[in-house]
Amino acid sequence: MTIEEAPPNFGGPFLDGFGFSGYRSFGSHQRISPLTKITVLSGANNSGKSNVLRFLSGQFLGLLPTTRVPGVKAQKLDPEVDYHNGVGREFFTISMSVDINGPECQAFRSKNVERRAVVDRILGAIQKNGAVDFEFRSATMERVFSLHQPETLLRKASGNPSLSDAWRNLWEDTHNMSGGSLKMWIQGAYGKLAEALAPQISIYSIPAVRQIVSQGFEGGTITSTEDNSGRGLINRLSEIANPPYNKRHRRKEFDELIKFIRKVLGNETAMLRVSHGITEILLEMDGKEFPITSLGTGIQELVVIATYCTSYRGAIICLEEPEIHLHPTLQKKLVEYLYVSTENQYVMASHSPALINSPYVSIYKLSMESGETKVLPVGSPGEKFSLCGDLGLSASDLLQANCIIWVEGAADRIYLNAWLSRATPELVEGVHYSIMFYGGTGNLSHLCGDESSAADAFIKLTTLNRNCCLIIDSDKQNETSPISGVKERIKLSVESEGGYVWITAGREMENYIDPDVLFRAIKSVHRSAADLVSREKYSHSTRFVQEDGGEECKADKVPVAKAVVGLGIEDGRFDWDEKFQGLIQFVKKANGPN
Secondary structure, eight states, X not given: OOTTSOOSSOOOOSOOEEEEESBTTOOSOEEEOSOOSEEEEEOSTTSSHHXXXXXXXXXXXXXXXXXXXXXXXXOOOOHHHHBOOOSSOOOEEEEEEEETTSHHHHHHHTTOHHHHHHHHHHHHHHOBTTEEEEEEEESSTTSOOEEEOOHHHHHHHHTOHHHHHHHHHHHHHHHSOOOOOHHHHHHHHHHHHHHHHSOXXXXXEEOSOOOOOSOSEETTEEOOTTOTTTTTHHHHHHHHHSOOGGGGGGHHHHHHHHHHHHHHHTOTTOEXXXXXXXXXXXXXXXXXXXXXXXXXXXXXXXXXXXXXXXXOOSOEEEEEOTTTTOOHHHHHHHHHHXXXXXXXXXXXXXXXXXXXXXXXXXXXXXXXXXXXXXXXXXXXXXXXXXXXXXXXXXXXXXXXXXXXXXXXXXXXXXXXXXXXXXXXXXXXXXXXXXXXXXXXXXXXXXXHSSHHHHHHHHHHHHTTOSSEEEEEOOOOSSTTOOOOHHHHHHHHHHHHTTOEEEEOSSSSGGGGSOHHHHHHHHHXXXXXXXXXXXXXXXXXXXXEXXXXXXXXXXXXXXXXXXXXXXXXXXXXXXXXXXXXHHHHHHHHHHTOOO
16 A cells, blocks of 8 residues: 555545634744645644644634534633733734635536636636635634735736636626626625635544543433543444444444454454443453453553544544554554544644654644744654654654665665555555665765674664664675675674565566566666666666667666556566565564554
8 A cells, every 4th residue: 555545535635724823822823734634733742732723623613704514613712811922913813725626616616617717717816736725814712703805816816807807707696796896806706715615524622631431321311422532432332333224324434443443453353342221332352241441541542532533424633642552553553544444634733753754644843932833844754853853752763663674775665665565555664664775785885984884884773673674685796606794794683683684686676677677667768778788687687778889878776666667567586476475474573463
């Protein structure tokens, strides 16, 4: 499975982004956009993470006129606690970013052909990266906010007849009026656009304090199923485990939950059951039955979060510190389950390096600067490293995959991931294993000065994670050529610590590829290639001769590797099957029986 693919069971994002100012630690307007299926907010304590979740779950829907949901009201605010202490504030702000390709926009466009052309013209002028940002302002947070019209809308349309005509046409279409001025057209049409594009969403919060209670009754009444702390879990689980006939499709949600529980527990007989009278959750396993509360705290945490997130559908879930009581392995399994098997959008507050380094999430860093929260997106490995440093984590804490596979370069990673994806799609890079580059032992020797120093340096590097796989090019020139001393020394050291070492049968990784396929790939990258220099086991496999009969050329290995995968990579030659199966078994063992 590759993370580049769109997540299954997800029609979102339901909200492309949001922002606000004036609330608690948020002074100036800060945006969290774009949102993906799982967005993680991270930063030091007291940086404002919980304030984001409080605002999104408790204020956002109630204050915005365009996202009004019947019966939803903003929580009562205390000016002494909930207002930012900044001076000279003229207004509070809220913003929402909406996807111009979302279902609300498509429904608004599809009224007729004329409207579609008009809306597309306007959206093309005001969108940025496929989304439109609407800002709302109010003198106080205790009143409903009103839409703010940016001055740039009028400026852009004033000198653009086709754009001004589009605003006029949309205003006339949505107001059944004619006449007016450009300013009036924009003001009216922009408001209708904000109303039409606003996603009609539900937002729920799962707090940091979570506990399964053994009784479903308090004071003679059944505990509310809307209490997402675990107090209403029994009722929620009963709803999806035993749905009425007209909602029998919800049983599929329960089946997905059970698959997850079985994966976590490593037991295919595991089953959750709600006792008679809805008073207790029972776990059946290996013919035995016992209360769920008798399991470890971490498993209970997983059951609470997974049950609520499975039973809600098409909602935004604000999740506070999902890593509490969870081993990093369980954290990864939980995030993978939420990404693959549920239908919601998630905003999480977390300090966990396992979540920060997950391939399933997007990340925002929150920090406190001059008395107010600032928000920055985190994308590159360097930015992740900096964030972990801010959280007091060491470099080794970033290596959260259960297995590290060291390869010489980027081309090797491409081949290896393609083979693994084809043979074992359940293994995901960044979750079950990580691939790291060491540049080859020759490069290590160059950097360290001599082979002995190179071996010492690399052996220390591999101790960052004891579940270590190492793939080394043999660099042999023929069948009788010996393996270099530095490679043999590294191999013995890694294997003595329980690691797995794969030294290629041929000169390099590319020798495993069928020469005809390899040449087709080289030809697609280097049009002048006439043939490979050699197709032998110990040849420089990516060297080619040009059509004009010129000297030998070296192919660019990375685009060639991508081309090989694009042609449909097959099993390798020589000892490939033995070595590859050994690698798979090692990675699976490192990830445990689940």
